Amino acid sequence: MFARTSRRFMSRMPIVGGNWKMNAGNGTTKQSVVELVEGLNAAPKPSSGCEVFVAVPYIYLDSVSSTIDKSFKVSAQNMYKEAKGAFTGEISGEMLMDMGISTVIIGHSERRDIFGETDALLGAKISKALSLGMRVVACCGEHKEEREAGTTMDVLVPQLEAIVANTEDWSNLVIAYEPVWAIGTGLTATPEQAQDTHAKIREWLASKIGTTADGVRIQYGGSVNDKNAAELAKAPDIDGFLVGGASLKAGPFSTIYGVF
Numbered sequence: 541m542f543a544r545t546s547r548r549f550m551s552r553m554p555i556v557g558g559n560w561k562m563n564a565g566n567g568t569t570k571q572s573v574v575e576l577v578e579g580l581n582a583a584p585k586p587s588s589g590c591e592v593f594v595a596v597p598y599i600y601l602d603s604v605s606s607t608i609d610k611s612f613k614v615s616a617q618n619m620y621k622e623a624k625g626a627f628t629g630e631i632s633g634e635m636l637m638d639m640g641i642s643t644v645i646i647g648h649s650e651r652r653d654i655f656g657e658t659d660a661l662l663g664a665k666i667s668k669a670l671s672l673g674m675r676v677v678a679c680c681g682e683h684k685e686e687r688e689a690g691t692t693m694d695v696l697v698p699q700l701e702a703i704v705a706n707t708e709d710w711s712n713l714v715i716a717y718e719p720v721w722a723i724g725t726g727l728t729a730t731p732e733q734a735q736d737t738h739a740k741i742r743e744w745l746a747s748k749i750g751t752t753a754d755g756v757r758i759q760y761g762g763s764v765n766d767k768n769a770a771e772l773a774k775a776p777d778i779d780g781f782l783v784g785g786a787s788l789k790a791g792p793f794s795t796i797y798g799v800f
């Protein structure tokens with residue numbers, strides 16, 4: 541059991557993201573996007589002490605931005621490191637900013653594992669996004685075999701090094717710790733497991749950036765749902781969640797952000 545620390549609430553406002561991934565809301569049509577937005581607009585609003593965003597497929601960013609309640613920020617799930625040019629299928633940070641999208645997830649494990657994105661590329665994306673004034677949610681996480689082998693921090697450190705090397709102003713940088721074995725599997729990390737890794741991440745960050753680490757928000761992601769969110773939220777170094785599946789329905793998602 542954890543006791544909430546006043547330091548945390550003074551210096552780190554919780555941040556909860558709903559990462560829709562390649563889902564059009566809870567379906568595959570623009571109508572299912574409309575239904576999720578209507579559901580969120582009718583749901584209890586986030587408290588003034590919690591920041592909430594939805595990370596939407598590119599093609600729905602504009603329509604969601606113009607229809608969702610202003611208490612939700614709208615985020616992209618990825619971007620490329622260049623401003624423009626011959627990069628078929630890519631979207632730049634400049635384009636996102638022009639569309640009013642100033643939050644972006646970078647380095648999700650699905651980008652790393654399925655699309656082969658490296659720490660070098662992700663570092664360049666982080667640097668570019670921050671230079672544009674964007675809020676970056678930079679992801680890190682280990683696989684099941686790595687956790688079982690006791691090498692979690694060995695895996696996280698290079699990922700974190702790419703973040704540190706490309707971040708000067710930490711006010712716009714949020715870290716999302718997402719153990720890959722917990723993503724979409726129902727195998728949520730226990731609050732103790734998550735807290736232990738979050739504390740180690742913060743301790744490692746402190747060795748690089750000193751007391752600035754105290755103010756860096758670290759989200760937990762991996763099978764967070766409306767049943768387990770409240771207990772996870774008590775952990776003092778968990779500063780919010782990055783939610784996949786449970787963010788596709790307004791009811792469960794509003795329960796999750798409602799725990800903060």
Ligand SMILES: O=C[C@H](O)COP(=O)(O)O
Nearest residue numbers: 559723724762763784785
């Ligand atoms: O970005 C979100 C994470 O990958 C977690 O997904 P999940 O909540 O479906 O496990």
